[in-house]
Amino acid sequence: MLTRGCYNLHTGARLECKGYRLYPRGYFEDLQSPEIAVMIHGMQNDPSDALEKFRIAKRRLRALGYRHPVVGYSYDSDVRGLLLDWRRALRAARVIARGNGAHLARFITDYCREVPGARVRLLAHSLGSELVLAAAGRLARRGVRVESIHMFGASAPADSPGPRGSGPVLSRAVRGRVVNYYAPTDAVLMAAGEQPLGLVGCKGRAFRGYVQRRVRPRDHRFKSYAEVMGSYP
Template sequence: KKFPNLKIQLMGHSLGSEVIIHTLANLKNKTGIVEGIYFFGASVPADSVTPKKFGKILQRTVRQKITNYYSPYDTVLKYAFCSDLIEKPLGYQGVSGKAVPKYVQKKVIPRNHRFVSYAAVLESFP
């Protein structure tokens, strides 16, 4: 109310995606509090953006869109998946199941898991 034109964009890399999801879960009653969220190499489960998990909360708290930049070539997420440390990482395989309407995903090919590698392959942002 104090800043009616303020547009908040949240970016999360790797475990930062988990921080965003749980932050918005704590703000679940604040409809449209965030303009958009962007995941890069997200180390959260691939079903996190489905209605059965956190999808409904994300759909309510995000005004515009939820964008996931994922890479099946990310060796860190591949290792975590193959070692059963993370069940189907969102940042490695994209969504598993039906995502909420505001969700979009973009396949990218970064050099490695570091955020700078993800940023380097973006054509534009946001």
């Protein structure tokens, strides 16, 4: 599943786009599973990088005993100008990620309509956490729920699971748990000069379904976080 080509990679401005596209199309036409997991990658992933993240997710979930289909969500995260002005590039990437929340929410809504009673689980790495939270807002307004959300090295604000953040939305959009794998040693998140959820965890009160797990991955890559994931879901 992809929305590539929907945003300007320099500014984050939205281009002409009709929403998400399914690939390979025949796979989705036959997919009627009562449960699926959707992997959302982070920043600076081109199409081939995104595909590798999905393969990593699928291998790790299979190793942990998860037998339902794993679907990848690929979006315009490979913004330009990171070396010239990383702050501007990060702003553009965030605009793109949050805008893609509408596309992901539409896919989930469509899938649940196509397969009544379907359970959809989300996995999000780094910037993908901001995309997922944006999607949760849309789903909550539509009365659609996902089964769970797992976040790894999340760049979303530390108060996201709380009452002043996305906590109220998550309580309506998630049937089960939101699991946050955070790492105080994550050098990439530290370099951003912020205190995101993936670096410090949630310090205040969070909604009832929130769980956080302190881990020590080798680095910020999704592969490293996947290696320290001990169970799923």
